[in-house]
Amino acid sequence: MPRVEIAVIGTGPAGVSAAITAKLRGKTLLLFGSRALSDKIGKAHRIQNYPGLPDIAGQDLRAAFARHLDVMGIAITEQRVNAVYAMGDYFAVQTAEQMYEAATVILATGVVQGKPLPGEEEYLGRGVSYCATCDAPLYRGKAVAVVGASPAAEPEAAYLAEVAARVTYLPLYAGDPALPPAVQVVRHKPLGVEGGDTVDTLRTDGGDLAVDGVFLLRDAMAPAQLVPGLAADGGHVAVDAQMRTNLPGCFACGDAAGLPYQYVKAAGQGNVAALSAVEYLAAQKRARV
Secondary structure, eight states: OOOEEEEEEOOSHHHHHHHHHHHHTTOOEEEESOTTOOHHHHTOSOBOOSTTOTTBOHHHHHHHHHHHHHHHTOOEEOOOEEEEEEOSSSEEEEESSOEEEEEEEEEOOOOOOSOOOTTTTTTBTTTEESOHHHHGGGGTTSEEEEEESSGGGHHHHHHHHTTSSEEEEEESSSSOOOOOTTEEEOOOOEEEEEESSSEEEEEETTEEEEOSEEEEEOSOOOHHHHSTTOOEETTEEOOOTTOBOSSTTEEEOGGGGOSOOOHHHHHHHHHHHHHHHHHHHHHHHHHHO
């Protein structure tokens, strides 16, 4: 796939706004996220501070966003982004399906509720992974645990079963997972990751599991986990007034960029982030002349 000029990650108000502005400015783009857009908006009973749309139901606002994307001809790439790597003059956007390239990236991922597991950050890359499709070959013939936040994690767990000697699946949701018989499903709550140089144990409320690797498959990741080298400000991405991060060409907006968590603020920041990305692209073009 050719390199696009702007990749937008997230389909809440910030991501939708950023994608619309990028499209209006004639940029090639990829919009990653759910076609259902934002669950947070869909569950809102009434929204009363969005200009021009007084007392609108959340579901109606979400439908309006979807119509706007359709009118603009903006498609949504419904793939979970596992990592974004700054490669110098472009960014590599990794999903379970393939690797994409973009000259700039706009993070509109929202905020991830909950804290990392104890030991998760310490052992990232040393037994902890966020992408089974990416790292499964490292665990051929070994024992792994998969923590699935939703049924979307099941295909990756099934793939691991084709490679690893033993796969234990810990679903964090109701219902019976659709997995091959080789995958052992246990209803235990993960409590932490332990080990020496690499992971050797997943602690749970049902006892310790001896493993060589732990795959934490969440529906969303904190931006600091998503983008190596990204500077954080508390639980948010550190940005300036133009939504620029510490990584040139990388921008953040909406809830990911801090309080207040308001739809109207998120949409405005998405517009600013896209305009900043456009200006960054223009500056890079001038530098090459």
